[in-house]
Amino acid sequence: MPKRRFGLWLAAGAGYAFLYLPLVIVIAYSFNDSRLNAEWVGFTLSWYRTLFADEGMIVAAGNSLAIAAVASLVSTVLGTAAGVAMHRYPSRLLSFLVLAPIAIPEILMGVSLLIFFVLLNFTLGLVSVALAHIAFCIGFVAIVVRARLAGMDESLTEAARDCGATPWNAFRYVTLPLIMPGVVAGALMAFTLSIDDFVITFFTAGAGTVTLPLQIYSMIKIAVTPEVNAVSSLLMLLTLALIIIASKVSPSLLRSEELA
């Protein structure tokens, strides 16, 4: 038995190394005093200085944050409504509309929204990207909120109704505070998904609009410099912080397997 355990640990250790080594290398080379991402030369912060002086990157970061703020706000409201509706008034139509955008390959949603916006003569840009992000974030928020509702005692809302609360007040003062951790976690997730999205943004942004992932894409397609490592490291730090806060707010987040 101990021998088998050792083999399992070894295989799993290799799995974890496979998951983390690439990210560690990206971060390590962001501090490397060499233009080539090939071997360690010495410590420097100059790539971060280059990054903060790069106006294109600053604009892209501003766009990404603005889109993520709007997309997470709207998708949290709509996603919470969808989660509540899926729990209380289950319907096939709603489940399909909420879950299908998550289940299909991302490129399909990207190209169909591209046709949609172009045929409507809707100018591609920040607004079209935000509208697209909202559409795929709703599902993720709805899943977290529904999971929270499933673990909640429904009789509390019924008690409020029996005591004469209007449906809105029963929701506002009883249900919402109870599901709040799920709502906040969903909002943070939506923010992260939006700021990280590449594929759907790629198709709905048009020629003139740049977000952080689009900027990273054009940089690695043209010339690779450790500035990419620097922006990647900062983006990872931001995502990590958001996800850790989200899982602290709603520990069940980790246990719902649909999230990955």
Place this chain on the structure above:
Amino acid sequence: MPRARRLGRWLVSGPPILYLTIFFAIPSLIMVLASFRTPGEFGGLAPLYEEGKLDLNLESYARFFSETVYAQIFLKSVVYALLTTFFCLALAYPLAALIARTPKRYRDLLLLAVILPFWSNFLIRIYAWMIILGPNAALARTVNAVLAWFGHGPVPLLFSSFAVLVCLVYVHLPFMVLPLYANLEKHDPTLLEAARDLGASSWQRFWRITWPLSLPGVYAGGALVFIPALGIFAIPDILGGPDDSLIGNVIKQQFLETRDWPFGSVLSIVLTVAALAIAGLAAWVARRNLATPSSREEARA
């Protein structure tokens, strides 16, 4: 009361249904319609109604089935997605098994450690492999030194099918670990103890108990890996060589470069049908697998 309930129902489910109808269902339907149209002179679509004729035809479908190059690319995408699923399973199984066997208080942490890389940016995870497999990096130099020792010329690791596959596996691994873990965690350890007491070797215990019981998790993880892997375009685009174009790359090319929307839509529909078929198949096999033992029980009773 039922009226108030119906009103409440529409107030709650109405807004998300409306939003997703406009920004998901309608665009998808437009894409289906676009697949039956003629490409416009300057890209996009030709006018729907011109000179008394409605522009609806099957030409783009005919093109997909007559020009074998597209069927070949589609087949290649299926092969890449299958290989990705297989390697993800091989890597994910020990990880999931280990997490399922550790004491409860460490499980969340170990699981979090599997999910966290998934939350880092998709492009960053691709970029990382550009660095690792780069021609000047330690890995490529070591591999080529070994090859030279065997009298073989140097091979490029980056911009190759190898790079595409490694990254595909890397990006999709968490999708396989989670459903496998969710399944393995529920196994009854006394089954394995009983098998050991009856003299089964560890190999027999795995193949005759753990593996068959874990099949629903394998199918779920398989679908979660296969479907997104089938539609990927960024990984071959960044890490692949000229021969590594997959169906996602052709779709991207049809919409953004050639601007042949009808043909791009046909390819997208083929991809959707394939993805749905795989998801349906996985669900069906899983259900059949679950149904068999219990229906046998029922038959006995």
